[in-house]
Amino acid sequence: MTNELIAITVLWGFIFIYAVMATLDFGAGFWSMVYMNREKTKATNIANRYLSPTWEVTNVFIVAIVVALFSFFPGATFVLGTVLLIPGSIILLLLAIRSAFLVFAHIAKEYKKALTYISGISGLIIPALLISVLPITHGGFIETVDGVARLRMDKLFTSPQEYAFIGFAISSTLFLSSLLLADYSNAANELEAYLIYRRDALILGPISLLMALFIMLTMKNEATWLYEGMMNYLPWIIGSIAMFFIAGIALFLPSAKHTTVRGRPRLAVVAIVVQYFLASYAYGKAHLPYMIYPDVTIQSGFTHPNTFRALFTSYIVGFAILFPGFIYFWRLFMKDKRYLQQNDQH
Amino acid sequence: MDDLIIARSLFGTTMAFHIIFATLGVGIPLMVLFAELLYQKTKDRDYAVMANRWTKGLAVLLGVAIPSGTIAGVQLSLLWPGFMEVIGRVMSLPFQIEIYAFFVEALFMSIYVYAADRISAWMRILSVTLVAIGASASAILITNVHAFEGTPAGFRIENGEIVDVDPWAAFFNPSFFVAAGHVVVSAFMTGAFVIASLAAYKMLREKHNQRVYQFHRKALMLGLTAGGIFSLLTALNGHESAQLLHEYQPEKLAAAEGLFETQSHAPLAIGGYTDRETQSVKWAIEIPWLLSFLAGNSFDTVVRGLNDFPEEWWPPLFVHTLFNAMVGIGMLLLLFSIIGFIWNKIMKRNTFPRPLMWGFIAAGPLSVLAIEFGWIFACTGRQPWVIYRMMKTADAVTQTGNLAVLFILFTIVYVILGISVVLVLRYYFNRHPVIHELDKHSNDSSSNFAQ
Numbered sequence: 001m002t003n004e005l006i007a008i009t010v011l012w013g014f015i016f017i018y019a020v021m022a023t024l025d026f027g028a029g030f031w032s033m034v035y036m037n038r039e040k041t042k043a044t045n046i047a048n049r050y051l052s053p054t055w056e057v058t059n060v061f062i063v064a065i066v067v068a069l070f071s072f073f074p075g076a077t078f079v080l081g082t083v084l085l086i087p088g089s090i091i092l093l094l095l096a097i098r099s100a101f102l103v104f105a106h107i108a109k110e111y112k113k114a115l116t117y118i119s120g121i122s123g124l125i126i127p128a129l130l131i132s133v134l135p136i137t138h139g140g141f142i143e144t145v146d147g148v149a150r151l152r153m154d155k156l157f158t159s160p161q162e163y164a165f166i167g168f169a170i171s172s173t174l175f176l177s178s179l180l181l182a183d184y185s186n187a188a189n190e191l192e193a194y195l196i197y198r199r200d201a202l203i204l205g206p207i208s209l210l211m212a213l214f215i216m217l218t219m220k221n222e223a224t225w226l227y228e229g230m231m232n233y234l235p236w237i238i239g240s241i242a243m244f245f246i247a248g249i250a251l252f253l254p255s256a257k258h259t260t261v262r263g264r265p266r267l268a269v270v271a272i273v274v275q276y277f278l279a280s281y282a283y284g285k286a287h288l289p290y291m292i293y294p295d296v297t298i299q300s301g302f303t304h305p306n307t308f309r310a311l312f313t314s315y316i317v318g319f320a321i322l323f324p325g326f327i328y329f330w331r332l333f334m335k336d337k338r339y340l341q342q343n344d345q346h
Numbered sequence: 347m348d349d350l351i352i353a354r355s356l357f358g359t360t361m362a363f364h365i366i367f368a369t370l371g372v373g374i375p376l377m378v379l380f381a382e383l384l385y386q387k388t389k390d391r392d393y394a395v396m397a398n399r400w401t402k403g404l405a406v407l408l409g410v411a412i413p414s415g416t417i418a419g420v421q422l423s424l425l426w427p428g429f430m431e432v433i434g435r436v437m438s439l440p441f442q443i444e445i446y447a448f449f450v451e452a453l454f455m456s457i458y459v460y461a462a463d464r465i466s467a468w469m470r471i472l473s474v475t476l477v478a479i480g481a482s483a484s485a486i487l488i489t490n491v492h493a494f495e496g497t498p499a500g501f502r503i504e505n506g507e508i509v510d511v512d513p514w515a516a517f518f519n520p521s522f523f524v525a526a527g528h529v530v531v532s533a534f535m536t537g538a539f540v541i542a543s544l545a546a547y548k549m550l551r552e553k554h555n556q557r558v559y560q561f562h563r564k565a566l567m568l569g570l571t572a573g574g575i576f577s578l579l580t581a582l583n584g585h586e587s588a589q590l591l592h593e594y595q596p597e598k599l600a601a602a603e604g605l606f607e608t609q610s611h612a613p614l615a616i617g618g619y620t621d622r623e624t625q626s627v628k629w630a631i632e633i634p635w636l637l638s639f640l641a642g643n644s645f646d647t648v649v650r651g652l653n654d655f656p657e658e659w660w661p662p663l664f665v666h667t668l669f670n671a672m673v674g675i676g677m678l679l680l681l682f683s684i685i686g687f688i689w690n691k692i693m694k695r696n697t698f699p700r701p702l703m704w705g706f707i708a709a710g711p712l713s714v715l716a717i718e719f720g721w722i723f724a725c726t727g728r729q730p731w732v733i734y735r736m737m738k739t740a741d742a743v744t745q746t747g748n749l750a751v752l753f754i755l756f757t758i759v760y761v762i763l764g765i766s767v768v769l770v771l772r773y774y775f776n777r778h779p780v781i782h783e784l785d786k787h788s789n790d791s792s793s794n795f796a797q
Contacts, residue, residue: 053456053457053459053460053461054456056408056412056452056455056456057449057452057453057456059412059413059416059452060445060448060449060452062416063415063416063419063420063445063448064445064448066419066420066423067419067438067441067442067444067445068442069423070423070430070431070433070434070438070441071434071438071439071441071442072434073434074430074431074432074433074434074435075431077423077427077430077431077434078427078428078430078431080423081423081424081427081430081744082427082744082745082746083746084424085424085425085744085746085748085752086746086748086752088420088424089421089424089752089755089756092416092417092420092421093417093755093756093759095413095416095417096410096413096414096416096417096759096763097413097759097762097763098413099409099412099413100409100410100413100763100766100767101766102409103405103406103408103409104406104409104766104767104770106405107402107405107406107770107773107774108769108770108773108774110773111770111773148745148746150746303434303435303438304435304436304508304511304513306511306512306513307434307435307436307438307439307511307513310439310513310514311438311439311442311513314439314442314443314446315442318442318443318445318446319446321446322446322449322450322453325449325450325453325454325476326453328453328457329453329456329457332457332460332461332464332465333456333460333461336461336464338464339460339461339464
């Protein structure tokens with residue numbers, strides 16, 4: 001593996017982890033808004049219990065992506081930084097408002113309603129904007145005038161591909177988060193909440209799959225190079241779709257824990273994460289060597305080799321140190337029954 | 347206004363806003379750690395209550411510190427793509443290592459806040475120690491990038507190409523240790539004085555409730571002790587910072603001191619403002635020979651004046667005033683701590699006189715102000731360079747345009763967040779007065795953490 005490939009793999013790894021964690025994070029914020037008024041069910045509590053300890057960790061990943069991008073690929077960052085000034089700034093503003101008000105809502109119980117709406121709605125818009133970076137890298141939306149790269153907003157927002165991605169981002173956010181919250185409530189023995197989130201997942205799953213097909217359809221016309229590249233990875237895409245159906249079946253299997261409800265949500269969550277992984281692998285592989293088609297490749301925008309070596313060393317040392325911390329965190333918040341089943345609201 | 351000015355204003359506003367919360371995010375965890383340790387040592391439950399309440403406040407502040415820090419980090423690439431291209435190739439290590447520090451801080455902050463009731467006291471102390479270490483490390487690392495901008499190392503630019511890259515030489519650039527030390531000890535000082543301010547204010551308001559009064563008195567003493575120690579360290583380190591400027595960025599020191607002519611036995615001008623026309627500092631108190639002594643430990647030290655440099659390299663001359671304000675506040679805070687120490691420990695008085703109490707109340711806001719002055723001085727004093735003698739700020743700025751609208755939008759959001767954070771803190775602490783927590787005679791103190 002070349003240095004460039006290692007670097008893009010690390011970057012893509014961060015993006016994948018962030019995508020999964022962020023959809024859960026944004027989705028949980030949305031669901032806690034939707035089910036806020038249902039006092040009887042614990043659906044909101046469950047969402048908040050997941051959200052409270054994780055949002056900071058999730059937020060670190062977005063910074064990690066940006067840092068990995070400019071440290072490994074300063075050339076690509078130069079172009080992306082220039083063209084993404086406006087959309088990037090809007091994402092930042094929404095993110096700031098959302099994170100802050102999430103914390104405020106937690107502390108100031110009486111403002112909770114208004115604050116929860118703010119964090120819930122912004123949590124849905126942010127994924128839609130974030131994913132727009134992908135179609136921008138497919139080419140055709142950046143034009144260079146007097147040596148300065150510019151984003152053609154008019155072209156972007158009249159492109160069906162952009163809307164396919166936005167639809168996919170929103171439906172995936174809601175799908176993944178409802179599925180994870182179903183699993184989380186199942187682990188916490190909150191059956192009423194489990195049934196609500198299971199139902200939401202069953203509705204949203206097929207919608208997000210349709211959106212994924214819509215992406216492929218629009219890509220065929222608008223980014224033919226990428227579509228043809230992805231067709232070379234057809235087995236991965238078929239595997240991805242198969243995982244989707246496995247997840248669907250898992251939600252109808254007899255429950256391993258309870259007699260009154262159906263479904264094995266943990267299996268479904270694992271299958272869906274594998275589904276997204278396979279699909280994103282096919283997409284990422286087909287995207288290479290281009291970072292931004294057709295101007296920036298992973299070779300042309302690459303950092304200085306000495307810097308790469310130093311960074312790579314720091315990655316190995318850093319994650320060796322952090323790993324026990326992640327394990328401890330996981331055990332305290334995802335496995336500890338005392339946390340999952342508590343009655344007071346966090 | 348041209349794009350460069352707007353870009354600088356926008357990024358400056360982001361930093362000015364972020365730095366308040368970031369500083370407290372570094373300073374307050376250390377105070378929580380001190381309170382936790384004192385609780386273990388004295389078994390006085392008041393310290394556990396302090397740790398709990400400060401953590402609550404900290405959680406709200408982090409709700410702004412983290413997103414505003416995210417903005418600052420991403421805005422670097424959006425507003426200064428030319429600068430970040432160089433940083434990416436040469437100086438990305440501190441950013442990368444900072445990510446690990448963020449992770450440590452975020453993981454253990456969540457553990458400390460949301461799992462306090464399920465882990466042992468020592469695990470709790472370990473968690474908050476790691477939060478303090480993570481926060482301080484990220485401050486140290488980001489300051490390292492700032493240090494690099496002033497004293498770049500580890501690369502050369504040849505025909506527009508970056509060559510001879512040595513990322514570790516860039517990392518350990520000449521001003522790294524001193525600059526990072528300055529930021530960390532001044533953040534610890536600020537955290538301590540903000541705690542002292544709040545405690546002093548509460549003591550004046552709650553004079554008649556002995557229980558509450560005594561609680562705040564303990565917090566005040568803790569805040570003043572820590573604040574005193576760290577303000578002393580900040581001053582000592584500040585002296586080293588100035589000597590470093592003398593060696594590496596002489597025109598910045600010259601602008602800070604309003605010195606135009608190169609000379610030995612140079613005088614120190616305190617106060618006043620720098621006048622470009624007459625090339626002098628007006629209304630200043632001049633102490634002969636002192637600047638030479640401060641810069642190089644001897645009166646013969648030749649200090650270079652601004653006239654040694656082409657005028658387009660001069661930093662803006664108002665930095666003299668900023669520099670003086672920062673140093674003045676630092677000295678004043680040190681004085682407060684010394685008087686408080688003498689009053690309490692040597693004269694053995696139990697209460698402080700009212701004017702001194704008002705001085706303590708002012709200490710927190712003043713230290714935040716000093717941090718602001720210090721940062722503005724450090725960054726505008728480096729102009730016109732973004733990387734000293736390597737890259738001009740004007741060559742690093744984005745060519746995209748449309749910056750004015752963004753400047754307005756970001757400013758509005760900072761105002762909203764700033765107002766909300768005050769409202770939420772007031773709301774929470776008014777609804778949860780300390781007396782309720784002091785009355786709870788629970789043996790298991792940790793159970794309070796989770797509520």
